[in-house]
Amino acid sequence: MTSVCIPVAGAGHRLPSLRRHHHPKPSYGQPTRFRCYVDEEGTSARECVSSFKGMKSVACGLLAAWAVTAASPVVAANQRLPPLSTDPNRCERAFVGNTIGQANGVYDKPIDLRFCDYTNDKSNLKGKSLAAALMSEAKFDGADMSEVVMSKAYAVGASFKGVDFSNAVLDRVNFGNADLQGVIFKNTVLSGSTFNDAKLEGAVFEDTIIGYIDLQKLCTNTSINAEGRAELGCR
Incomplete structure (x- = not known):
């Protein structure tokens, strides 16, 4: 609030007079x-x-x-997510991606992947543009998501255990409460992304591209092991 x-x-403050006539005192x-x-x-x-x-x-x-x-964009996203899509083929849209997807999250149609299961998918997601995709509670465990573009994606509560995000652009992604154990962030852009309460045990951060402020926030996550903290340069 x-x-x-x-x-x-109020009392004690006098207003300037533009004329010298006497008027009743307000x-x-x-x-x-x-x-x-x-x-x-x-x-x-x-x-x-x-x-x-x-x-x-x-x-x-x-x-x-x-x-x-x-x-806060995060608060807005938490409170204003659209209803779950009724498209019976909505999960398959990830295999096509966003045809006009860009790093700023522009899309021709919202990509609603919430609650979809892509466990161990090794070919359909690689290199796809999933800008501004809704991914909360979806499963991507073991999938190959190298070179994907997930700018401004909402992945709160999603599971990415063992996912390969090498050379991906994960700019301004909300990974709050996500399971990212064993994820590979090799040469991955993580600028502006948030990891509040995310599980990052065993995550690989080799050559990760991340801003200083974002790095400081990421380093507060106690689930990152010693090797990961060394790769990030956490103090």
Whole structure:
């Protein structure tokens, strides 16, 4: 919840006069304050205490707009995921990939792979573009996903045990609570990706491409073994 208080002129604050005519001295009460509250999604703003209705409406509107733009992408993704696709062939779309997929997550049609099972797939996923794919709770254990592009993918709770991500682009992927034990991140781009509570035992980070800030966050994951921490350069 975000709270903003703005003090308005009250007792002790004199307003400048543009003319030298004598006018009755305005009567000011206690300092007037108004407070706006915005919910977590930034979708509403309401006033608690105010006597300046025009000002409160403008301020609360601006605060709501700010909250929408400042909202965490992760929170938004958790709360605004679309309903599960009813396409009976939705899992097969991964074998085609995103035909116009790019690193910024542009797609012609959402790729919904949630709850799909690609265990030990060694040929169909390699080199595919799965930008902005929804992958939560899917299984990719033992699959060959080398050279894939998964920019902005949502893989919370997915299982990637033993997956080969060599030379892949995993930019801004949410791997929260994912099982990544034994994953190979050799020469893999991991910039902007998050691994909150992910299992990374035995993960290989040889020549991984990752930003300094992202590296510091990744190094806080205690499941990474000593060899993996050495490859990353964790201190």
